[in-house]
Amino acid sequence: MRDELARFLSKHLEIDDGLEAALSDASLTRSYPKGAILLREGEVARLSYFILRGCVRSYVLKEGVDITLAFYVEEDPVLPIGYGSGEPSGHFLECVEDTVAVASSPELEASTLVRHPELKAACLAMSELMAAKLQESLARYRALSAEERYEDLATRRPDLLQRIPQYQIASYLGVRPESLSRIRRRLSVKRRPA
């Protein structure tokens, strides 16, 4: 069976056998059960991930309260904050579903790019896309009210509302679960035809 990462990348660039072999050497496709913790606060993040199937949540614990930073799903790269810095991580990464992901490390990435510089363009495109998405997330989070954030999420990412438990959606939107229930009730009244 073709390496899952190579199969994904072949949608975007020409993958010959040499490159496919290099990709298998440079990464490791692994399966993680729902609930698996990929990174704990205080640990040094030595691995980054590229999700092939499933969902990973990034969160912090602040005075015992769980605050969701991000959800990552199929074809999302997961770069832990501080990845490659050697500093202890300030956040957790947890599998919200059974997850299949490609793991890599800064050393493996660097040596793969030296041997296969043709991958640089794909890495650059992926990194720029990631930066663009993050800019948009930050703008939305700053500019929208909790209710607007919910409506925006329901429009842009209806799949997340199906896949993720309510209390985690609430923590992602920056509200308490009771407030999310109120928002949902208000919106369902607003949308009901008169």
Next chain:
Amino acid sequence: MRDELARFLSKHLEIDDGLEAALSDASLTRSYPKGAILLREGEVARLSYFILRGCVRSYVLKEGVDITLAFYVEEDPVLPIGYGSGEPSGHFLECVEDTVAVASSPELEASTLVRHPELKAACLAMSELMAAKLQESLARYRALSAEERYEDLATRRPDLLQRIPQYQIASYLGVRPESLSRIRRRLSVKRRPA
């Protein structure tokens, strides 16, 4: 006089005369006075910037209220949200100070990378650094209270508190100017030795 962008990049990589000429062709170093608007909501963002001197603020107007998304200073790349998408922009870019910046476009960037693939590694590093900073900003904004955001900013970026008007700092922290004054008073009492 050596091109300012080439001078900056030469800190990070070998710049020969051919590459320096290509950089001058691919970009345009421009001066903008304080208050200049580089991008308006509704316009298509055709240019990105790299700041050599000065400060640029990104903001949205929401029901007449000005919400600051980001400040960009020396050696920061400024990629407007939706840059390269052809969609009208949802935000403004304004020079907070007299600013000197290198402007470029997706077409110029692409043709420069074709002719000078050795620049890809620097672009990748810059893009990864930008994504990492954005992840940290988003995590801070989600996880910290307004008072904690102020303390964090005062520790990490004391220069911004000196350079930026108070009401823009308030809007960046997501509080009203009166609340920022209260936060500053509370912290100055807290820090005063007993």
